[in-house]
Amino acid sequence: MTAKIRLYVEHPLGAGQSVPLDRDQAHYLFGVMRQGVGAQISLFNGRDGEWLSEVTEAGKRGGSLVAIQQTRALQMPPDLWVLFAPLKKARTDFIVEKATEMGAARILPVQTDFTNADRIRQDRLQAHAVEAAEQCGGTYVPEVAPLQKLERLLSNWPDRRQLMFCDEAEAGNNRSLAGAGPGPWAILIGPEGGFSDAERARLAALPFSYTISLGPRILRADTAAVAALTVWQQVLGDWG
Amino acid sequence: MTAKIRLYVEHPLGAGQSVPLDRDQAHYLFGVMRQGVGAQISLFNGRDGEWLSEVTEAGKRGGSLVAIQQTRALQMPPDLWVLFAPLKKARTDFIVEKATEMGAARILPVQTDFTNADRIRQDRLQAHAVEAAEQCGGTYVPEVAPLQKLERLLSNWPDRRQLMFCDEAEAGNNRSLAGAGPGPWAILIGPEGGFSDAERARLAALPFSYTISLGPRILRADTAAVAALTVWQQVLGDWG
Numbered sequence: 001m002t003a004k005i006r007l008y009v010e011h012p013l014g015a016g017q018s019v020p021l022d023r024d025q026a027h028y029l030f031g032v033m034r035q036g037v038g039a040q041i042s043l044f045n046g047r048d049g050e051w052l053s054e055v056t057e058a059g060k061r062g063g064s065l066v067a068i069q070q071t072r073a074l075q076m077p078p079d080l081w082v083l084f085a086p087l088k089k090a091r092t093d094f095i096v097e098k099a100t101e102m103g104a105a106r107i108l109p110v111q112t113d114f115t116n117a118d119r120i121r122q123d124r125l126q127a128h129a130v131e132a133a134e135q136c137g138g139t140y141v142p143e144v145a146p147l148q149k150l151e152r153l154l155s156n157w158p159d160r161r162q163l164m165f166c167d168e169a170e171a172g173n174n175r176s177l178a179g180a181g182p183g184p185w186a187i188l189i190g191p192e193g194g195f196s197d198a199e200r201a202r203l204a205a206l207p208f209s210y211t212i213s214l215g216p217r218i219l220r221a222d223t224a225a226v227a228a229l230t231v232w233q234q235v236l237g238d239w240g
Numbered sequence: 241m242t243a244k245i246r247l248y249v250e251h252p253l254g255a256g257q258s259v260p261l262d263r264d265q266a267h268y269l270f271g272v273m274r275q276g277v278g279a280q281i282s283l284f285n286g287r288d289g290e291w292l293s294e295v296t297e298a299g300k301r302g303g304s305l306v307a308i309q310q311t312r313a314l315q316m317p318p319d320l321w322v323l324f325a326p327l328k329k330a331r332t333d334f335i336v337e338k339a340t341e342m343g344a345a346r347i348l349p350v351q352t353d354f355t356n357a358d359r360i361r362q363d364r365l366q367a368h369a370v371e372a373a374e375q376c377g378g379t380y381v382p383e384v385a386p387l388q389k390l391e392r393l394l395s396n397w398p399d400r401r402q403l404m405f406c407d408e409a410e411a412g413n414n415r416s417l418a419g420a421g422p423g424p425w426a427i428l429i430g431p432e433g434g435f436s437d438a439e440r441a442r443l444a445a446l447p448f449s450y451t452i453s454l455g456p457r458i459l460r461a462d463t464a465a466v467a468a469l470t471v472w473q474q475v476l477g478d479w480g
Contacts (some may be wrong), residue, residue, distance in 0.1 A: 075456065101440070101458075101459050101460060102455070102457070102459070102463065102467070103455065103456075135460065136457045136459065137457060138457055214365055214470075215342070215343065215473055215477075217343055217377060218341075219266060219341050220376070223337075223341050226466035226467055227342070227466055227467075227470040229467075230470035230471060232471060234474075237455075238456060239455040240447065
């Protein structure tokens with residue numbers, strides 16, 4: 001059974017394995033959550049599934065647990081990338097949180113013609129992905145990639161990875177996912193300011209791209225991310 | 241053409257109609273957004289569509305516009321209610337925002353067995369719905385109903401309104417929407433703490449309820465709201 005508190009650790013997990021906690025984790029577990037020696041916590045590391053574990057040492061600057069038994073096998077999400085243009089801080093955090101909950105394998109912030117952000121706090125976004133995985137019962141944490149130019153990513157696009165492209169301007173001009181096959185995929189969420197005409201033409205012309213519409217209203221980017229992931233997960237993902 | 245700034249007003253709209261602004265609206269338009277006499281603004285009131293309008297008077301405590309021409313007809317969303325259990329402040333705001341963007345007709349906060357909130361700021365939530373409608377290009381603003389007990393709402397449930405019920409505990413136990421018909425609908429989003437066993441049994445036994453799963457991961461309530469609305473809009477709503 002999964003414990004109420006779930007914690008992501010970098011350390012390997014296995015029966016009888018001792019797992020050290022760093023200062024931040026100890027502060028969270030013993031300070032904030034008021035746990036102590038003997039408390040049961042679920043640990044996961046993105047590789048070895050989820051392990052019911054027991055606190056064996058609780059200090060202000062660290063502590064340790066011992067892994068008792070595996071309570072969940074590693075569940076990999078589908079091989080799905082989520083590409084998005086960073087927004088204001090809170091909305092960017094939300095997109096990372098939501099992509100993690102909804103089952104993305106990798107999160108790629110991209111700069112588009114109308115993106116304002118020229119840098120991101122990659123470490124902070126990665127921490128948000130960890131927190132979302134702890135919350136949503138996942139055993140996998142998607143990697144948040146460094147910020148890169150959309151154009152450069154498209155120029156080096158991996159073979160056979162298909163791209164679902166959500167653009168309000170394309171509503172009604174749907175190339176449905178019905179004909180799309182399984183395999184590696186990516187979803188591109190447009191920036192709040194929309195794509196430039198050049199980007200739109202470039203994206204539509206890509207042989208691996210599918211344009212879909214997300215209804216007649218304009219969605220904020222974080223809403224669009226969840227809606228697009230829902231459409232994809234239902235047709236091609238692990239919601240079947 | 242829609243102006244860059246969209247503003248919701250209570251006043252009737254029509255060609256040549258003069259529309260007064262209250263103090264808050266004047267502060268927003270002239271103070272925050274730096275508009276003045278002659279500026280073009282899009283107005284909508286939830287009934288008469290969207291009207292391109294021009295500022296004719298700009299003061300600190302008020303102002304007025306004249307409606308020039310209709311730029312969009314009233315677009316009603318489908319007859320869909322969104323029921324949700326209020327959460328912490330920011331997440332509750334987000335659910336109202338997202339339900340508006342995604343095209344709900346009415347938003348009903350409900351108290352469940354595991355809901356902590358015993359009151360809501362209905363005026364603040366309604367203001368969030370207005371703001372979301374201004375942002376998303378909609379011409380309709382869903383009403384936010386007063387907080388009520390779920391049990392009471394179910395006991396007085398309107399004839400022929402179907403209910404889509406999203407419950408993580410029911411994953412895999414899907415009664416798909418495929419067999420569901422059009423007509424008035426409601427979507428119920430579970431509270432973060434889940435439903436009680438009694439509620440779950442009650443909901444499953446309702447003759448007008450459909451249980452659907454939103455994938456193998458646990459979603460936060462605001463994420464679940466967008467995902468559920470996507471599922472519904474694709475099958476039964478106006479995304480077709």
